[in-house]
Amino acid sequence: MQRWLYLLLITSLTACTTVTDKSDVRVNANAAQCREVISAAQQLIDQEGVADSQAVRVEGFGYLRSNRLLASFKDQLNEPGQFDAWLDQLQQLGIDGLTIELANLPAQSRALLPQQPVFYACVSTLRQADFAEAAAQQRLIDSVAVPDEYQTWKRIAGLYWLTAWATKYGTEGLYSDIQATYNKPMVTDNLISYRPPTEENYDAAAIMARAYRDQALGIPALTTEDKNRLFAAFAPTIAVETKTDNDRIGRLAWSATNKPTVVITERPTVYRHLSYTRFNQQTLLQLNYSFWFPARPKQSALDYLGGNIDGLIWRVTLSRAGEPIAYDSIHHCGCYHLFFPTQQSCIKPSTALLEEPGFSFQTIQSNSNTPLTLQLAHSSHYLDRVIEQPLTTDTEVEYQWADYKELRSLEKPGTAGRRQSLFQSDGIMAGTERGERFFLWPMGIPAPGEMRQWGHHATAFYGRRHFDDADIIERYIGLNDKTVCQ
Template identity: 35%
Template sequence: MEPILSEQCWWFAYPWRWIILCLSLIGCAALPPAPPPVDAESPETTCLKFYRVLDQTMETRRTLDVRHTRVPGLPFLRTSRFWASFSPASMTPVTYRAWLEHQNALAIEGLTLEWLRLPDSQQRALLTLLPDHHDDISAALIHCGVQMVAEQALQPRLAPFDVPDHYQGWKRWLGLYPLAALPFYRGVVEEHRTLNQRQAGFTPPRSDEPEADPWHYFGQQNTTPSPNNALTLLSQQSVDPLGIPLMDASTRQQLLTAFQPTIAVPASDGGLADNDRPLRLSVSKSGDLQPLLSEPTLYTDIAYGRYRNQVTVQLIYSVWFSERRPEGTLDLLAGRYNGIAWRVHLLPSGAVIGFDKMHQCGCWYQFFPAMGFRTRPSLAFGQEPFHIGQPLDPRARLTLWLESNTHHLLGISTGSVNASAVPFELANYNELRALESDNAEPIVAAFDADGLLPGSERLERWIFWPMGIRSPGAMRILGTHAIAFIGRRHFDDPALLDELGL
């Protein structure tokens, strides 16, 4: 299988941006054991050394990108919960090769984004290891990836690899988790009940009284195709040996455009508060993360999951706000930055099976089945219950109504976009993994080496730590979200829909 790089990447104005767009189209990541034995004089040896040196350099300089998991001994592969859920032993040679290629693509994506954060002098020094590709890191990584995947495919099959979860067992042990979990469980159930009551009692403003409407809207007025046409387009795509739809850049963008939600936030008498304006995350000249309120931005991404042994396509939309302000003298949940992630679950056959949302900390996860589906969770003992919302029309444009400041979801409605809606700037989520500052240097990631958004920590971490989550309440990168205090559950778990009993 040839490496997949988009021919449409040329139109990006800055090299780092077209690299990010290209990477978003490549595919996915990795698994374990030791590197394949290769002839010391072979091209594979040079390529393996190149990947290893890059990987070690990123670790030494702490420019690690943790969206996907590194594989010990195999620097040309990175994995995720989805890719690690496949069984290599049961694959045909063709599917096994495709599986390796997807995971090599994740390594290329991660290494390239980490590369952008190195000084120019170090980049030039590292590229001398591969003189045939001395001016193009992506070409070098793809060139080497093809060779190493081909070599790995001839070796004994890799064993299944478990991606580490994002719970810290030592905290649960130290915090007497079996006892501490009891009040937390009651608190979660009460929180679900309260939010359900608020959502059930919410009524959107009447469209025939715009002068009395206190809400501000962010979304696209005219989108093509419609959700219905986009689903038809998806059903027409061929799939690779692993069941992954083969979508080009145009198809991916049409899907993301068709299902993007409208965000509604209420204003007070003084107008819309600054911390209720969707923002773009940027970097100051000194390299510090800063909110850009003048560019309301919707970050988009496509991932994969499973439903009854079928691959699902996940459309993910992320919105960020500058802060959650304190409400009272001691607000444990207040702090810098806030936001929500909205996700649409699709079958390659062209059906919507559900929607879900969480805050960017992994908190307040809620699932909404598409009409025609219902949930029957079968929960293990000691597992946090799911928060299930109303069934939603799978082919309608949706508006998400958020509470001011907390950004809790108050309700969801269907229908056309409000005429006063401010258009979103659409950005690939990968941009958050390599942000360019105002003066072009330095390029930094929004997230640190633990996947956390610096400065977004909450006081609640000093109380909720016995639940075992790293810095509970802090914002974090996709792929690292624990979404339950009781038991273990992750936003990117490919078996999540089956756990819901959908």
């Protein structure tokens, strides 16, 4: 980076923090300076390799970011207040991403940039300047796009329309094995149960009523207190058949040895974050519970599924009344996407030949007040079944909560406070390679089998599907009052 750019950043410090509304000319001047500041910061972030890709930067609006949910709204902002509410969401994602990236910069690089309040002031300045005229709204709408996780060139090079049939056959065999395991008697030996912290019960319906109040886009907004209450209300117990330390859940950390990432099993932890889905013309809240194992150990030298770090995401999709409509789960590689309808829903039938169907081996029969237990196999950590009644095991451990956002900025040991995301700029967790990458690459998914960040979970090897698709639940789940469930 050139010396003049450093000087620009320093001289912009005052300009960006003294914004006034007295003159459009003054606002525009500050906006130009702020644009340079944010652009230069992004160049430095990219140069240092600390870009965070959980949300995607919006081309031409460097202070805004989008995800698949928000991108799905861009052509439907017709009611008063909807554009501004949408812009608020894009802006918050932009601030979140930039804040994490600035924290992850090496100290010598961070020292070249203005202090964090300058960036926050610049975001407000740029929003005011960019959207002073209604015509700019359409420019933003046209610019918002979130690319999918499938690399078409790989599908072309790998003769996808031929090789996908072999993948389809293998996937169907895998799901047949999962169904067969569910039909077997439940494992009762060597189980360790990880239970959520005990908390008071709350009225989920009342929480949801507050969350939807006065939301122009219909995206529920929770206070921190209500968010914690909902996560506690639907928290699963995790029962793992435990034969080695690789079957113990823990807290992720940077390693002080040659392994990039480790799981500290002495601190059982469940990471949580919110997401949203569009279902039957409503936007529904989703509770995501993520947990991690040290490894999926290889069973032999030819085991192409084994490798460092493993884990699952368990997701609860709530109706506006605060009752589960459906559950689903993936491993952190995006693999093994399982759907669990409830009494009020079902799996939609699939008719497409090369579109991976929604697979379900179990319907959750209990009501929303019954705590669920996820039973996992040893080594593979497959989700064998969901248990709908209290389960007593020889060993019970209480897990602790953590924010999924922590994984995007963790202190590295022996680096004098240097912080770094556990995920690379492409959303992949380094050091989690799997052998399947050598023969599944024609399906177009980057680094098949490797652990990845939220927003990067392609969950179908044939066809196209993402765990965070805005319509993911609606595509595969129907309500029982619809003919699709008959």
